[in-house]
Amino acid sequence: MSEQENKTTYLDKRSSRRTFIKNSGLTVGGVVLGGALGSLLGKDSTSKTNETGVHSATTSVNFNQALMYFDKAQFDTIEAAAEQIFPKTEVGPGAKELLVAYYIDHQLAGSFGLNSKEYMTGPFFPAEAVPQQGYQTHLNRQQVFNLGIAALNTEAAKKSDDKPKFANLTEEQQIEILKDFEADKVKLNGAVSSSFFFSLLRKVTIEGVYADPMYGGNKDMAGWKMKNFPGHQSSYTNVLEKDEFVKIDPMSLNSQHQH
Amino acid sequence: MATKLPKTDIVLVGVGWVGGIIAAELTKKGYKVVGIERGKERSTEDYFMAHDELRYAERKEMMQDLSKETITFRHDMTKRALPYREWGSFLIGEGTGGSGEHWNGQTYRFLPYDFEIYSETVKRYGKGKIPKGMMLQDWGITYEELEPYFDKFDAMTGISGEANPLPDSPQIKYPNPPMLETPAIKLFKNAAKELGYHPYHMPSNNLSQSYTNPDGVSRGACQYCGFCERFGCEYGAKASPVVTVLPVAKETGNFEVRTHSVVRKVLHTNGKATGVLYVDIRTGEEFIQEADVVVVSAYQMNNIKLLLNSQLGRPYDPVTGTGVIGRNYAYQTILGTAVGFFDKEFNLYGGAGSLGAQIDDFNGDFFDHTDLDFLHGATIQITQLGDRPIANNQIPAGVPTWGKEFKDASVTNANRALIVKAQGASLPWQDNYIDLDPTYKDAFGDPLLRMTFNWKDQDRQLMKFMGEKSAEIMKKMGAKDIKINGLEVGDYDIRNYQSTHNTGGVIMGSDPETSALNSYLQMWDCENVFVPGASAFAQNSGYNPTGTVGALAYRAAEGIEKYLKTGGLLV
Ligand SMILES: Cc1cc2nc3c(=O)[nH]c(=O)nc-3n(C[C@H](O)[C@H](O)[C@H](O)COP(=O)(O)OP(=O)(O)OC[C@H]3O[C@@H](n4cnc5c(N)ncnc54)[C@H](O)[C@@H]3O)c2cc1C
Ligand code: SF4
Numbered sequence: 001m002s003e004q005e006n007k008t009t010y011l012d013k014r015s016s017r018r019t020f021i022k023n024s025g026l027t028v029g030g031v032v033l034g035g036a037l038g039s040l041l042g043k044d045s046t047s048k049t050n051e052t053g054v055h056s057a058t059t060s061v062n063f064n065q066a067l068m069y070f071d072k073a074q075f076d077t078i079e080a081a082a083e084q085i086f087p088k089t090e091v092g093p094g095a096k097e098l099l100v101a102y103y104i105d106h107q108l109a110g111s112f113g114l115n116s117k118e119y120m121t122g123p124f125f126p127a128e129a130v131p132q133q134g135y136q137t138h139l140n141r142q143q144v145f146n147l148g149i150a151a152l153n154t155e156a157a158k159k160s161d162d163k164p165k166f167a168n169l170t171e172e173q174q175i176e177i178l179k180d181f182e183a184d185k186v187k188l189n190g191a192v193s194s195s196f197f198f199s200l201l202r203k204v205t206i207e208g209v210y211a212d213p214m215y216g217g218n219k220d221m222a223g224w225k226m227k228n229f230p231g232h233q234s235s236y237t238n239v240l241e242k243d244e245f246v247k248i249d250p251m252s253l254n255s256q257h258q259h
Numbered sequence: 260m261a262t263k264l265p266k267t268d269i270v271l272v273g274v275g276w277v278g279g280i281i282a283a284e285l286t287k288k289g290y291k292v293v294g295i296e297r298g299k300e301r302s303t304e305d306y307f308m309a310h311d312e313l314r315y316a317e318r319k320e321m322m323q324d325l326s327k328e329t330i331t332f333r334h335d336m337t338k339r340a341l342p343y344r345e346w347g348s349f350l351i352g353e354g355t356g357g358s359g360e361h362w363n364g365q366t367y368r369f370l371p372y373d374f375e376i377y378s379e380t381v382k383r384y385g386k387g388k389i390p391k392g393m394m395l396q397d398w399g400i401t402y403e404e405l406e407p408y409f410d411k412f413d414a415m416t417g418i419s420g421e422a423n424p425l426p427d428s429p430q431i432k433y434p435n436p437p438m439l440e441t442p443a444i445k446l447f448k449n450a451a452k453e454l455g456y457h458p459y460h461m462p463s464n465n466l467s468q469s470y471t472n473p474d475g476v477s478r479g480a481c482q483y484c485g486f487c488e489r490f491g492c493e494y495g496a497k498a499s500p501v502v503t504v505l506p507v508a509k510e511t512g513n514f515e516v517r518t519h520s521v522v523r524k525v526l527h528t529n530g531k532a533t534g535v536l537y538v539d540i541r542t543g544e545e546f547i548q549e550a551d552v553v554v555v556s557a558y559q560m561n562n563i564k565l566l567l568n569s570q571l572g573r574p575y576d577p578v579t580g581t582g583v584i585g586r587n588y589a590y591q592t593i594l595g596t597a598v599g600f601f602d603k604e605f606n607l608y609g610g611a612g613s614l615g616a617q618i619d620d621f622n623g624d625f626f627d628h629t630d631l632d633f634l635h636g637a638t639i640q641i642t643q644l645g646d647r648p649i650a651n652n653q654i655p656a657g658v659p660t661w662g663k664e665f666k667d668a669s670v671t672n673a674n675r676a677l678i679v680k681a682q683g684a685s686l687p688w689q690d691n692y693i694d695l696d697p698t699y700k701d702a703f704g705d706p707l708l709r710m711t712f713n714w715k716d717q718d719r720q721l722m723k724f725m726g727e728k729s730a731e732i733m734k735k736m737g738a739k740d741i742k743i744n745g746l747e748v749g750d751y752d753i754r755n756y757q758s759t760h761n762t763g764g765v766i767m768g769s770d771p772e773t774s775a776l777n778s779y780l781q782m783w784d785c786e787n788v789f790v791p792g793a794s795a796f797a798q799n800s801g802y803n804p805t806g807t808v809g810a811l812a813y814r815a816a817e818g819i820e821k822y823l824k825t826g827g828l829l830v
Binding site: 084085086087089090091092094112115116117118119120121123125128129130131132133134135136175178182202205206207209210211212215223224226227228229230231232233234235236237239240241242243245246248253256257 | 307308310311312313317318319324325326328329332333334339341342343344345347439440441442480481482483484485603604605606608609610643645646647648649652660661662663665666667670671673674698699700750751752753754
């Protein structure tokens with residue numbers, strides 16, 4: 001495909017998405033859009049990139065939604081598991097809507113997944129260690145996730161013959177499996193326990209809900225909005241002595257970075 | 260072969276709070292000081308993108324790289340110690356300014372009782388009150404002797420605070436007025452007062468107003484930005500070495516800092532140090548920096564490691580209780596807390612590292628221990644540091660830690676949960692100690708430190724008592740639901756952050772048999788080596804350490820000058 005053709009196909013996709021949003025009750029990610037197009041284009045597009053039709057269309061794509069580490073099946077498993085840990089409720093969006101699985105994927109792809117700032121020199125004594133001694137496996141976090149995801153699907157296969165994937169199970173079945181992981185009822189391998197994987201998964205899920213959106217989760221700062229957290233602000237001197245609660249629209253670090 | 264560099268007057272191992280103070284004091288007097296710092300050079304501009312909870316608070320951007328160096332840990336001498344592979348219980352800084360860059364700034368003076376804890380305990384309760392195995396000992400210096408050094412540290416950093424209303428507590432005049440009084444702090448103060456206690460604002464090293472210190476350094480007021488603990492301050496409002504003592508030292512022209520340089524050993528012959536051996540980690544080259552005086556200012560743990568790996572001082576033996584390097588390791592007994600849930604939403608997203616209030620009624624020996632099964636005590640406090648969303652997920656007792664209920668409770672209570680907590684004294688025991696690990700090594704092949712530590716009944720009883728006191732105050736504050744922690748504390752857990760208030764290991768005292776340093780922080784066994792830092796504390800108190808660390812650094816600076824003039828042991 002030539003570059004030109006490539007672009008055209010891509011633009012077609014975008015416009016059909018726009019049409020879809022126009023006609024579909026105007027909600028994206030649980031947030032009701034005022035003027036569909038205006039909100040869809042976002043703040044950046046008004047400032048810089050809306051001069052040509054081509055550019056304004058591209059700003060609605062979240063280029064961050066692609067995978068750096070997981071394969072598609074792993075991604076689906078983690079997306080489903082994260083949603084059970086932090087589900088969508090009346091109080092606000094859940095992990096899936098907040099793009100937490102992308103956040104986890106991106107974190108695992110880099111230094112965090114490779115444990116590059118952790119002491120990973122042997123010998124390792126995972127069986128002898130007590131939990132209070134902390135991380136004691138030779139596996140890095142990528143490897144822990146690989147094992148954990150495989151085990152989630154092995155457990156899923158025990159529950160359902162026709163749809164043997166964790167992501168395809170009912171909510172109740174998924175929760176049951178995660179509870180077994182948390183209680184160490186599932187065996188991963190000798191080097192790491194299922195509860196260790198579970199607590200790591202819980203930790204990164206919460207991070208993905210609330211870390212600055214530049215990391216790929218907390219979509220549109222919706223995690224912060226739900227918690228009434230204003231993100232990055234320069235000063236609260238005038239707020240702190242007030243008796244009433246002061247709601248402040250959140251800002252991300254993007255607002256601090258002018259270029 | 261290591262390259263020998265021209266001799267200097269004083270070489271510092273590490274350029275954090277202690278290194279910075281010593282550098283400023285001695286360069287002002289005209290001495291040449293070289294600071295060797297393993298991390299990078301820092302400046303306020305580095306903190307431009309500081310409001311990033313993931314990078315700084317969760318991934319510990321400003322902390323030591325554990326892949327290169329860590330400690331090992333076990334609960335008791337019969338077990339195998341295993342490496343502290345990822346950050347948890349305490350966080351050790353790196354780069355110029357050390358942990359003084361990402362600290363909170365809660366700044367106290369230890370009590371007169373702390374410095375004479377053994378004598379005072381025996382005087383009031385008799386020797387029998389000290390349980391077997393508890394290594395209480397006096398520090399070889401009194402509060403009165405230290406007072407002028409405390410004053411210096413307070414003035415240099417510009418503490419904002421108010422007098423402690425508790426009768427018999429030392430009366431301190433702070434250079435700046437206290438920080439703001441938020442509704443949550445007011446609630447705490449009123450409740451504590453109603454219960455007959457003596458609340459006051461936490462002494463803060465986040466400036467309540469702009470301030471010029473005696474060195475002529477001016478800094479602006481704190482903005483209560485809420486990204487303080489674990490972060491650098493982009494305003495320079497938080498006192499740190501980078502915005503106080505280091506520019507003063509540099510200004511003299513007598514100070515040189517060599518960053519990215521790790522000291523491996525203090526070199527010595529015939530009971531005197533000749534200098535230090537370090538590696539420039541950018542080039543891999545080894546250097547010897549010779550000096551008349553070596554100051555080990557590398558943080559409590561690294562101080563111990565350096566001495567043990569340099570074969571300086573007599574290593575401590577936990578079986579006989581003899582020897583000194585590694586003796587009296589103590590921590591902070593901090594798990595007695597009460598979490599209160601309110602209907603009202605507070606503006607908890609804002610705050611500052613040392614914004615809070617507290618009572619000292621149950622700290623030290625301000626209360627009678629005759630019928631209690633623990634010694635010393637804790638300060639009971641409320642803080643408003645800025646509740647960050649990844650870390651702040653308070654849920655009432657009984658709510659699961661994930662799933663729908665967790666999500667709704669943690670989100671709803673984000674600005675509705677207040678915590679009253681107790682910061683308790685950890686006292687020294689014969690079998691809580693530090694030595695070298697027989698198995699694990701750092702990036703250079705030098706042995707790691709091995710920590711052998713666990714809570715004792717003393718700590719458990721103290722935490723239970725303080726958890727209950729905290730809950731009593733929380734109840735008066737009007738919480739609709741209260742969760743009390745610390746009632747049943749198990750083994751010490753290195754996974755959960757508690758505090759970076761590690762103390763002891765190279766303690767001061769008046770007897771070379773039971774202490775490594777004299778009251779000038781000078782090594783008994785090597786007169787031109789000084790080791791200031793919390794490693795010199797004979798025990799911990801119910802306070803954060805750095806006010807006392809700062810005072811001891813000023814005291815050491817005076818001692819070093821004396822030594823350079825007269826030589827010999829100063830005491
Ligand atoms: C998150 C956090 C919050 C804190 N809050 C408070 C608080 O509110 N109140 C309080 O009183 N205290 C607090 N502290 C503790 C406080 O930061 C320390 O007490 C203080 O910084 C100790 O000063 P120091 O000079 O001994 O060590 P540091 O300031 O840590 O400096 C030591 C320096 O030595 C360097 N170094 C170490 N080893 C070597 C080597 N081999 N070669 C070369 N350089 C080396 C390090 O890189 C570092 O820069 C806090 C600490 C942390 C981590
Ligand atoms: S809270 Fe105050 S002192 Fe702390 S970083 Fe923010 S402005 Fe600086």
